Amino acid sequence: xxxxxxxxxxxxxxxxxxxxxxxxxxxxxxxxxxxxxxxxxxxxxxxxxxxxxxxxxxxxxxxxxxxxxxxxxxxxxxxxxxxxxxxxxxxxxxxxxxxxxxxxxxxxxxxxxxxxxxxxxxxxxxxxxxxxxxxxxxxxxxxxxxxxxxxxxxxxxxxxxxxxxxxxxxxxxxxxxxxxxxxxxxxxxxxxxxxxxxxxxxxxxxxxxxxxxxxxxxxxxxxxxxxxxxxxxxxxxxxxxxxxxxxxxxxxxxxxxxxxxxxxxxxxxxxxxxxxxxxxxxxxxxxxxxxxxxxxxxxxxxxxxxxxxxxxxxxxxxxxxxxxxxxxxxxxxxxxxxxxxxxxxxxxxxxxxxxxxxxxxxxxxxxxxxxxxxxxxxxxxxxxxxxxxxxxxxxxxxxxxxxxxx
Amino acid sequence: xxxxxxxxxxxxxxxxxxxxxxxxxxxxxxxxxxxxxxxxxxxxxxxxxxxxxxxxxxxxxxxxxxxxxxxxxxxxxxxxxxxxxxxxxxxxxxxxxxxxxxxxxxxxxxxxxxxxxxxxxxxxxxxxxxxxxxxxxxxxxxxxxxxxxxxxxxxxxxxxxxxxxxxxxxxxxxxxxxxxxxxxxxxxxxxxxxxxxxxxxxxxxxxxxxxxxxxxxxxxxxxxxxxxxxxxxxxxxxxxxxxxxxxxxxxxxxxxxxxxxxxxxxxxxxxxxxxxxxxxxxxxxxxxxxxxxxxxxxxxxxxxxxxxxxxxxxxxxxx
Numbered sequence: 091x092x093x094x095x096x097x098x099x100x101x102x103x104x105x106x107x108x109x110x111x112x113x114x115x116x117x118x119x120x121x122x123x124x125x126x127x128x129x130x131x132x133x134x135x136x137x138x139x140x141x142x143x144x145x146x147x148x149x150x151x152x153x154x155x156x157x158x159x160x161x162x163x164x165x166x167x168x169x170x171x172x173x174x175x176x177x178x179x180x181x182x183x184x185x186x187x188x189x190x191x192x193x194x195x196x197x198x199x200x201x202x203x204x205x206x207x208x209x210x211x212x213x214x215x216x217x218x219x220x221x222x223x224x225x226x227x228x229x230x231x232x233x234x235x236x237x238x239x240x241x242x243x244x245x246x247x248x249x250x251x252x253x254x255x256x257x258x259x260x261x262x263x264x265x266x267x268x269x270x271x272x273x274x275x276x277x278x279x280x281x282x283x284x285x286x287x288x289x290x291x292x293x294x295x296x297x298x299x300x301x302x303x304x305x306x307x308x309x310x311x312x313x314x315x316x317x318x319x320x321x322x323x324x325x326x327x328x329x330x331x332x333x334x335x336x337x338x339x340x341x342x343x344x345x346x347x348x349x350x351x352x353x354x355x356x357x358x359x360x361x362x363x364x365x366x367x368x369x370x371x372x373x374x375x376x377x378x379x380x381x382x383x384x385x386x387x388x389x390x391x392x393x394x395x396x397x398x399x400x401x402x403x404x405x406x407x408x409x410x411x412x413x414x415x416x417x418x419x420x421x422x423x424x425x426x427x428x429x430x431x432x433x434x435x436x437x438x439x440x441x442x443x444x445x446x447x448x449x450x451x452x453x454x455x456x457x458x459x460x461x462x463x464x465x466x467x468x469x470x471x472x473x474x475x476x477x478x479x480x481x482x483x484x485x486x487x488x489x490x491x492x493x494x495x496x
Numbered sequence: 497x498x499x500x501x502x503x504x505x506x507x508x509x510x511x512x513x514x515x516x517x518x519x520x521x522x523x524x525x526x527x528x529x530x531x532x533x534x535x536x537x538x539x540x541x542x543x544x545x546x547x548x549x550x551x552x553x554x555x556x557x558x559x560x561x562x563x564x565x566x567x568x569x570x571x572x573x574x575x576x577x578x579x580x581x582x583x584x585x586x587x588x589x590x591x592x593x594x595x596x597x598x599x600x601x602x603x604x605x606x607x608x609x610x611x612x613x614x615x616x617x618x619x620x621x622x623x624x625x626x627x628x629x630x631x632x633x634x635x636x637x638x639x640x641x642x643x644x645x646x647x648x649x650x651x652x653x654x655x656x657x658x659x660x661x662x663x664x665x666x667x668x669x670x671x672x673x674x675x676x677x678x679x680x681x682x683x684x685x686x687x688x689x690x691x692x693x694x695x696x697x698x699x700x701x702x703x704x705x706x707x708x709x710x711x712x713x714x715x716x717x718x719x720x721x722x723x724x725x726x727x728x729x730x731x732x733x734x735x736x737x738x739x740x741x742x743x744x745x746x747x748x749x750x751x752x753x754x755x756x757x758x759x760x761x762x763x764x765x766x767x768x769x770x771x772x773x774x775x776x777x778x779x780x781x782x783x784x785x786x787x788x789x790x791x792x793x794x795x796x797x798x799x800x801x802x803x804x805x806x807x808x809x810x811x812x813x814x815x
Binding site for chain 1: 593780
């Protein structure tokens, strides 16, 4: 009898009851049991320990479950925790609905039975609802834990990893925060202390995040705004400015999507050219062709843009720019002796990869011939020398090598 | 648990393949499960090729003699190599260079020789779908390219996926000992690269005495600008932080510059898609203007021992 009641209580712990409401669909009994076992074999959302409980439940208490569903109504059927999230219509998977699901769980039972499995299911579903980078949602998820229960009260509890499964779950929440780059707040700290205590593993993880995140937040020398601009012309401006690496470079929009053009394809054409590049193009000999090469790929966080460059082959008289050599030279022996300087500092004298100069870069909405023609026409207005120089188009898709062919 | 790697069997010294766990036998007794099934395919193909040629002919006397004396011949070769190393070490021809040099070029990728000193790994080893290749580009530079795929392999154990890495091969001394690179005269790592805007990580593995140190990797990030221009990257050694098996450690220490086994470049920036990185050269420099010894805190972070603290027998505090 005691054995049966233990299995019963486990059954209640592992499953959740469906709540009839406007948002959720009614669960079908037979499907639940089958999907339960199949889902368990596929890929566990719950920690591995619960699978053993589930297997026990399935083999020994199946007759009990059947008897249960025959006697009681639909609302007491076996349901997976993640089913509560999947029952939400894909069109309305918003932050508010996610928080509503959490609320339903917390308000149902003061003891929060099955909160570990529920939290793992919620963590897996956060990306579907689009809240995986939202600090408030993580704090509400930590709020699902019952408070003060897992805080050790004597030294034996503190010594022996008190409530290890719950601590692992707390660590899992913080790890997902860390993976998504969400900085926890003081409220997170308060919650962790209320739930687990100060000398707990989740608190250690929290303190590690608080130590390392600020160390690495500003190390990117090419920072991008967060979030990235949605307007493709703004994105192109960001990309071209980043590649040109010159504050005085001129960024021009030769054509916008709304403009009236002869061609059927309506797209934007943006270009960038620095002052030195303009001068080099003006001095370029008129009989040597310049090449339009592309398209190459540039990543901006997780978006990519495709760009083309205007370049020419390496000419005889160009000066190779090596890495900046150390300016101060200590002794008389080395000052006048370039051989010795090369021997002492070979890194500064590594010869450049022989490549021709780049005169301009462009990003167009569609990397098609017409947009590139528009670009060249626009460049010709700013660089009159380009009208006399032959332009050759060497186009390829971005899946080929990034390195410009010699 | 704390195995000391220097105590090795003679089989390892002479290059006989041994099991990496117990160093006694060779072959699959302790081998890990192979998710791609490539090991079986490799041995089968080899048997096909060798079987056709060797099955018919029995071994002649000459082959038997050569096989009998092979260990001795290998040992003599290794002794010769060792003698060469000791002689080079004692001669110290490069003393003037070591005293005065300000920088050293480690790898200048102008041909296949330097590319061969690097090897490539990706999450394909654990069943992932990323690809990584290291080839010579059209400009005669190293071209590290491929595709990262974040799809996690369905083995129930792996939680994250999507990385690609290139790593320099371990240098070998005589008797198959590992030989380390010594960067103690330098304090900055230089690279010239041309990337695609993604962020990569430089990793340095140092020689560790205890088995708990064998997975130690000192890492730091570098960000590529993208575009057609080359980019010079300088990372001081003081910025590298200690990780082990992918986890940043609490007790940090600076990278031991005198015993570095491998340098690597990793990509694991949680983006699905192709990547391209062109590397011109890699070198180290001594930058006397860089005064920082280590960028992270090294104070003791363990529990404070108030009770049962060991006091010294004779305290010299008041002398």
